[in-house]
Amino acid sequence: MIGFFILVMTLIEGSFFVQEPAMRVVAFFSGGESATILLALFALIVAAKLLAELFERLRQPAVIGEILAGILIGPSLLNFIHTTDAAGAATTTGIVIDSLANIGVIFLLFTVGLETRPSELFKVGKLATSVALLGAALPFLTGWLLILYWPGGHSHIEAIFTGAAMVATSVGITARVLSGLGLISTEASRVILAAAVIDDVIGLLVLAVVSSLASGHVNYLQISITAILAVGFTIFVVLVGAKAVNKIKAPVEALRINHSLFIFSIILCFGLAAVANFIGIAGIVGAFLAGVALSEASDDTDLHQQAQALTEFTTPFFLVNIGLKLNLAVFLSPQILLLSVVVTVLAIITKLIGCGLPALTLGRRRALQIGVGMAPRGEVGIVVAQIGLGLAAVSDAMYAVVLFMAVATTLAAPPLIKIAFANESAVDRQADGRELHYEIH
Amino acid sequence: MIGFFILVMTLIEGSFFVQEPAMRVVAFFSGGESATILLALFALIVAAKLLAELFERLRQPAVIGEILAGILIGPSLLNFIHTTDAAGAATTTGIVIDSLANIGVIFLLFTVGLETRPSELFKVGKLATSVALLGAALPFLTGWLLILYWPGGHSHIEAIFTGAAMVATSVGITARVLSGLGLISTEASRVILAAAVIDDVIGLLVLAVVSSLASGHVNYLQISITAILAVGFTIFVVLVGAKAVNKIKAPVEALRINHSLFIFSIILCFGLAAVANFIGIAGIVGAFLAGVALSEASDDTDLHQQAQALTEFTTPFFLVNIGLKLNLAVFLSPQILLLSVVVTVLAIITKLIGCGLPALTLGRRRALQIGVGMAPRGEVGIVVAQIGLGLAAVSDAMYAVVLFMAVATTLAAPPLIKIAFANESAVDRQADGRELHYEIH
Numbered sequence: 001m002i003g004f005f006i007l008v009m010t011l012i013e014g015s016f017f018v019q020e021p022a023m024r025v026v027a028f029f030s031g032g033e034s035a036t037i038l039l040a041l042f043a044l045i046v047a048a049k050l051l052a053e054l055f056e057r058l059r060q061p062a063v064i065g066e067i068l069a070g071i072l073i074g075p076s077l078l079n080f081i082h083t084t085d086a087a088g089a090a091t092t093t094g095i096v097i098d099s100l101a102n103i104g105v106i107f108l109l110f111t112v113g114l115e116t117r118p119s120e121l122f123k124v125g126k127l128a129t130s131v132a133l134l135g136a137a138l139p140f141l142t143g144w145l146l147i148l149y150w151p152g153g154h155s156h157i158e159a160i161f162t163g164a165a166m167v168a169t170s171v172g173i174t175a176r177v178l179s180g181l182g183l184i185s186t187e188a189s190r191v192i193l194a195a196a197v198i199d200d201v202i203g204l205l206v207l208a209v210v211s212s213l214a215s216g217h218v219n220y221l222q223i224s225i226t227a228i229l230a231v232g233f234t235i236f237v238v239l240v241g242a243k244a245v246n247k248i249k250a251p252v253e254a255l256r257i258n259h260s261l262f263i264f265s266i267i268l269c270f271g272l273a274a275v276a277n278f279i280g281i282a283g284i285v286g287a288f289l290a291g292v293a294l295s296e297a298s299d300d301t302d303l304h305q306q307a308q309a310l311t312e313f314t315t316p317f318f319l320v321n322i323g324l325k326l327n328l329a330v331f332l333s334p335q336i337l338l339l340s341v342v343v344t345v346l347a348i349i350t351k352l353i354g355c356g357l358p359a360l361t362l363g364r365r366r367a368l369q370i371g372v373g374m375a376p377r378g379e380v381g382i383v384v385a386q387i388g389l390g391l392a393a394v395s396d397a398m399y400a401v402v403l404f405m406a407v408a409t410t411l412a413a414p415p416l417i418k419i420a421f422a423n424e425s426a427v428d429r430q431a432d433g434r435e436l437h438y439e440i441h
Numbered sequence: 442m443i444g445f446f447i448l449v450m451t452l453i454e455g456s457f458f459v460q461e462p463a464m465r466v467v468a469f470f471s472g473g474e475s476a477t478i479l480l481a482l483f484a485l486i487v488a489a490k491l492l493a494e495l496f497e498r499l500r501q502p503a504v505i506g507e508i509l510a511g512i513l514i515g516p517s518l519l520n521f522i523h524t525t526d527a528a529g530a531a532t533t534t535g536i537v538i539d540s541l542a543n544i545g546v547i548f549l550l551f552t553v554g555l556e557t558r559p560s561e562l563f564k565v566g567k568l569a570t571s572v573a574l575l576g577a578a579l580p581f582l583t584g585w586l587l588i589l590y591w592p593g594g595h596s597h598i599e600a601i602f603t604g605a606a607m608v609a610t611s612v613g614i615t616a617r618v619l620s621g622l623g624l625i626s627t628e629a630s631r632v633i634l635a636a637a638v639i640d641d642v643i644g645l646l647v648l649a650v651v652s653s654l655a656s657g658h659v660n661y662l663q664i665s666i667t668a669i670l671a672v673g674f675t676i677f678v679v680l681v682g683a684k685a686v687n688k689i690k691a692p693v694e695a696l697r698i699n700h701s702l703f704i705f706s707i708i709l710c711f712g713l714a715a716v717a718n719f720i721g722i723a724g725i726v727g728a729f730l731a732g733v734a735l736s737e738a739s740d741d742t743d744l745h746q747q748a749q750a751l752t753e754f755t756t757p758f759f760l761v762n763i764g765l766k767l768n769l770a771v772f773l774s775p776q777i778l779l780l781s782v783v784v785t786v787l788a789i790i791t792k793l794i795g796c797g798l799p800a801l802t803l804g805r806r807r808a809l810q811i812g813v814g815m816a817p818r819g820e821v822g823i824v825v826a827q828i829g830l831g832l833a834a835v836s837d838a839m840y841a842v843v844l845f846m847a848v849a850t851t852l853a854a855p856p857l858i859k860i861a862f863a864n865e866s867a868v869d870r871q872a873d874g875r876e877l878h879y880e881i882h
Contacts, residue, residue, distance in 0.1 A: 035718035037540060038547075042711040049704050056697035095533055096540040099478060106479075180699065256497035258621065259753050263490050266754060270483040277476035305743065309750035312700050313707055 040081050040093045041100075041317075047073045047080075048316035061414035063176050066316055067407065070323020083324055101321035104314030105172045105379070106287040110269045111311045112175040112193065113291020114298055115184050118242045121194050121292065124187075128194035130358035135195065135374050136202045138354030139166035142346050147398070150339065157214050158398055161388040164210045165402045166347050168203030170378025170410060171196035172284065172318060177414045178373070183421055188369035191359065193288070195374060200282050201230045207384055208280070214393040226280040233279055234289065237272065241293030249297045262306045265294055282380075318379070325382055326407050330400040340404035347409050348416075351375045369420045376413035381406030481522050481534045482541075482758075488514045488521075489757035502855035504617050507757055508848065511764020524765055542762035545755030546613045546820070547728040551710045552752045553616040553634065554732020555739055556625045559683045562635050562733065565628075569635035571799035576636065576815050577643045579795030580607035583787050588839070591780065598655050599839055602829040605651045606843045607788050609644030611819025611851060612637035613725065613759060618855045619814070624862055629810035632800065634729070636815060641723050642671045648825055649721070655834040667721040674720055675730065678713065682734030690738045703747045706735055723821075759820075766823055767848050771841040781845035788850050789857075792816045810861045817854035822847030 047069040055065030073080040083094030090098065143163035147154045174192055178184045205227055212218035245268070252264045269290040276286030291307075298304060331337045356371035385402035388394030394402070488510040496506030514521040524535030531539065584604035588595045615633055619625045646668055653659035686709070693705045710731040717727030732748075739745060772778045797812035826843035829835030835843070 035715070035724070038543070038711060038718055038724055039715045041544075042708070042715045045704075045708055045711065049698060049708065052698050053696055062698060092536055095536050099537040099540070102479070103482075255494055257490060257493050257503060259749075262750065262753060263486070267483070267486055267490065270479060270486065274476070274480045274483045277479055283476070283479055302746065305746060306750035306753075308700075309703065309747035310754055312703060312747075313751055 037093050037096050040097065043073060043080055044069075044097065044320050045316055048320050061177050061418060062180060063173060063319060063414050064411055066319035067323045067411060070320035071326055071328065071407075072323070073320075074324040074326065076326060076328035081324065097317055097321055097324070100314055100317035101379075102283070102318075104311070104316070104318035105284050106269065106273050107307065107311045107314050108172050108175060108318065109284040109288040110265075110291040111304075111307045112179060112184060113288040113293075114295050114304060114307060115179070116190070116193060116288075116292050117295050118238045118292055120190050121238055124191045124194050127358065127361070128191050129198055131191060131195040131355045131370060131374070132198035132202060134358055135169075135351055135355035136167045136199055136206065139347060139350040140164065140206060142166070142350045143343065146343065146346060152335070154395075154398065155393075157210075157393045158388070158395065160210050160213065161384070161394050162343070162398060162402060164203075164206050165381045165384040165388070166343070166350070166377070166405070167199070167206050168377065168380040168384070169196045169199050169351070169374045170376045170380050170406075171200070171288075173376040173378050173410050173413060174373045174417065176315065176319070177417050178421075181418065181421065183424070186369075186421070186424060187362065188359075188366050188373065188421075188424075191362075191366075191370050192373040195355065195370070197234065197285050197288060199374070200285050200380075201227070201234070203380065203384075204230075204281050207387065211387060211391060211393075214388070214391045229279045230281045233275065233281075234285070237286075237289040237293055241289065242296055245293045245297045259302075259306070261297075261301055262303060265290070265298075265303055265307065268294065322378055322382070322407060322410060326403060330397075331404065333397075336397055336400055336404075340401045340408070343401055343405045344408040344412070347377065347405050348372075348375045348412060365420075365424075369417075369424070372413060372416040372420045375416065376410040377406040378410045379406070381409075478534050478537050481538065484514060484521055485510075485538065485761050486757055489761050502618050502859060503621060504614060504760060504855050505852050507760035508764045508852060511761035512767055512769065512848075513764070514761075515765040515767065517767060517769035522765065538758055538762055538765070541755055541758035542820075543724070543759075545752070545757070545759035546725050547710065547714050548748065548752045548755050549613050549616060549759065550725040550729040551706075551732040552745075552748045553620060553625060554729040554734075555736050555745060555748060556620070557631070557634060557729075557733050558736050559679045559733055561631050562679055565632045565635050568799065568802070569632050570639055572632060572636040572796045572811060572815070573639035573643060575799055576610075576792055576796035577608045577640055577647065580788060580791040581605065581647060583607070583791045584784065587784065587787060593776070595836075595839065596834075598651075598834045599829070599836065601651050601654065602825070602835050603784070603839060603843060605644075605647050606822045606825040606829070607784070607791070607818070607846070608640070608647050609818065609821040609825070610637045610640050610792070610815045611817045611821050611847075612641070612729075614817040614819050614851050614854060615814045615858065617756065617760070618858050619862075622859065622862065624865070627810075627862070627865060628803065629800075629807050629814065629862075629865075632803075632807075632811050633814035636796065636811070638675065638726050638729060640815070641726050641821075642668070642675070644821065644825075645671075645722050648828065652828060652832060655829070655832045670720045671722045674716065674722075675726070678727075678730040678734055682730065683737055686734045686738045700743075700747070702738075702742055703744060706731070706739075706744055706748065709735065763819055763823070763848060763851060767844055771838075772845065774838075777838055777841055777845075781842045781849070784842055784846045785849040785853070788818065788846050789813075789816050789853060806861075806865075810858075810865070813854060813857040813861045816857065817851040818847040819851045820847070822850075 048066040051065035051069040051072070052062035053065070056062050072078055074083075081093065081097070082091055083097060085091050140163040143166040144159050147159035147162045148156065171193065174196070175184070178189050178192075183189055205223060208223050208226065209218060212223075249261070253261050257263060269287050272286035272290040273283035274286070277283045294303065331340065351374045352368075352371035355374040356367040359367040359370040381402055385394060385399050385406070389396070389399045489507040492506035492510040492513070493503035494506070497503050513519055515524075522534065522538070523532055524538060526532050581604040584607040585600050588600035588603045589597065612634065615637070616625070619630050624630055646664060649664050649667065650659060653664075690702070694702050698704060710728050713727035713731040714724035715727070718724045735744065772781065792815045793809075793812035796815040797808040800808040800811040823844055826835060826840050826847070830837070830840045
């Protein structure tokens with residue numbers, strides 16, 4: 001009890017309990033800065049899961065609760081967790097949470113990949129490419145033109161950056177919602193996942209061109225090489241990866257170290273994520289492909305449950321971290337708020353149309369599912385805005401607008417996904433035996 | 442293949458592949474600094490597991506392989522992973538690895554706690570207290586007197602600090618070796634775990650007094666309060682914790698969020714670790730106690746396997762990080778090397794005698810097992826030395842000596858543990874069905 005009292009006191013005062021020099025040494029011994037970090041991680045998980053439970057009870061997606069938990073404990077409201085110092089530099093706590101968030105979204109996409117057979121990706125390849133292409137082009141052009149003609153004299157480069165920030169889908173959010181509903185294996189989910197991988201590559205190429213424009217020099221050769229490497233890497237892993245993994249499964253399992261297949265999977269996951277990073281595409285694409293390569297080999301093993309445990313522990317950091325980035329105080333300005341809402345609405349509508357149109361061949365219902373599934377921008381939009389800010393191509397106000405759009409599309413998507421998949425889900429759920437969990441809601 | 446080539450190139454050159462400004466932006470989008478971190482984490486796990494496999498094949502404990510992996514890829518030899526910059530400050534990679542190492546040892550002790558019933562701890566409580574007390578006193582006095590009379594004119598405070606660094610056992614190493622051998626449930630293991638918890642509290646109180654001496658002011662009241670809080674916290678969690686957890690297990694499992702018992706366990710683990718930290722004892726003590734409190738409730742649940750997955754992923758960071766801290770270049774000086782070896786040998790002998798003597802009531806064999814089980818100092822000794830360095834109470838040379846002692850006792854302990862438990866283990870292993878795994882070795 002005393003311990004918990006101290007904990008609460010410390011949370012409230014935001015300072016160490018022990019102030020005597022000798023005791024501060026003791027605090028350091030038992031962690032010091034890592035004591036603060038430990039407390040931050042604890043507070044983060046508790047807040048995330050309390051709000052997740054609340055949202056489940058309100059029959060809303062838990063994902064929203066976890067992102068709102070970030071807004072709640074972040075700089076906007078309670079200010080419990082300090083990820084940046086007064087000068088705006090990342091604190092140690094901020095670095096650790098960022099890293100766990102990155103690891104979290106990597107494991108999340110890896111787990112989703114584990115549920116995805118290579119053959120299933122190929123089946124939807126063509127359609128997914130059209131979905132990704134039109135779903136990138138429409139938001140980009142809309143964002144560009146909107147900011148160019150919006151009152152306030154925004155520069156051309158700022159308009160282009162806003163367009164670029166509206167391109168890339170945060171597949172992590174959609175994947176989390178769909179797997180939470182037990183819907184990761186539906187046809188629409190396959191298209192969404194495949195399209196999101198392609199969309200990510202497109203988004204990065206657009207960003208490369210846009211950033212080059214901002215710095216006044218575009219190296220088309222280098223960008224072409226990245227594009228070729230990215231496409232080649234993806235096709236290579238999907239084509240050859242699964243076969244290679246199936247072949248080396250037996251030797252890996254024969255290794256002396258404990259849980260060798262699980263260890264091998266982690267290594268493959270981080271390895272392909274690192275390769276993806278160095279090619280110039282997002283690490284999560286590599287992690288997803290690692291999961292796909294392992295999907296056949298993981299049957300009848302503990303791998304699913306083990307990967308799930310890592311995902312359960314780390315995903316809250318990814319979700320809460322999105323909320324932590326947002327400081328609501330900026331939106332007290334009505335102009336910024338208005339533009340933010342307009343950009344957000346257009347970001348959703350353009351993905352809905354851009355991704356939905358090519359998917360109409362599957363029927364209106366599937367088109368709608370795919371459209372809303374591609375809507376959340378999440379961490380991807382935030383990073384684009386940060387780059388624009390770093391290159392001085394984007395003003396503080398426009399940074400806030402893009403940040404709002406990224407978080408708001410992410411918050412809006414889960415309920416839309418739930419609605420779009422409503423009846424679908426009941427059928428699927430009965431097929432895989434998860435109906436009981438759902439009926440409670 | 443190209444991807445892997447780039448990866449290898451980058452590892453060798455220690456720099457980014459992409460140097461064009463536009464591409465550097467892309468690298469940032471896909472992680473930038475986090476690309477470097479991802480690669481470091483990948484290299485760390487690969488090195489750890491390659492050497493673990495090698496050591497398993499040489500019939501040596503895998504733990505040694507993983508620590509040596511840290512020495513191999515650290516500043517001493519290959520210099521792949523840079524945890525500190527030229528000025529000695531922690532890099533972002535260093536902060537992330539340190540945090541994952543802390544999380545790793547927390548999960549490790551939590552998993553060990555899950556295998557430990559509260560009643561089993563009580564049974565060995567008295568004996569464990571004697572083991573911890575004499576096992577702390579003897580190394581402390583020996584280290585103090587040795588440095589005081591060792592040629593080279595070491596100051597009194599430096600001698601006391603060396604003694605303090607020789608006190609605390611790194612129970613993480615022993616726990617890892619014992620659970621790797623399937624021996625965590627033997628009588629000697631129980632005594633070691635209980636004694637290590639008490640030993641940790643003693644070690645921290647000694648450090649508090651010693652640090653106060655170094656800064657010239659000892660606050661006995663504050664130190665007494667810490668002692669009382671630490672003892673009260675431990676007894677409270679063991680006495681009340683398990684009962685409370687058993688009672689709330691059903692409501693927790695009825696929560697709407699997925700894997701609610703697992704989530705609750707993580708929260709309890711981090712929560713008690715944070716409380717322990719703020720009382721002034723090591724976070725791992727809190728994590729261990731959280732595991733003990735959950736040990737009964739975790740029967741017939743997925744909790745063991747889920748916690749095991751987290752431990753498997755994070756423990757390599759803890760083990761490799763110990764190796765990363767060591768820079769072998771210091772030991773080119775024969776004087777430092779000689780003193781290091783003497784301190785290491787005395788550190789092992791004094792724990793062997795100090796912990797073994799009280800345990801003689803269980804017979805010589807058990808006394809030996811407990812003595813070697815308490816020998817590794819690991820990260821605890823390193824932190825004490827760092828504090829001494831920070832207070833300018835310890836010279837660079839003596840810091841190197843203590844660091845050597847901490848790593849060398851940690852490397853020496855696993856084979857000694859394996860020998861001390863040799864026949865014992867065969868019996869136990871047959872009882873719990875793990876004999877097959879062992880026969881392969």
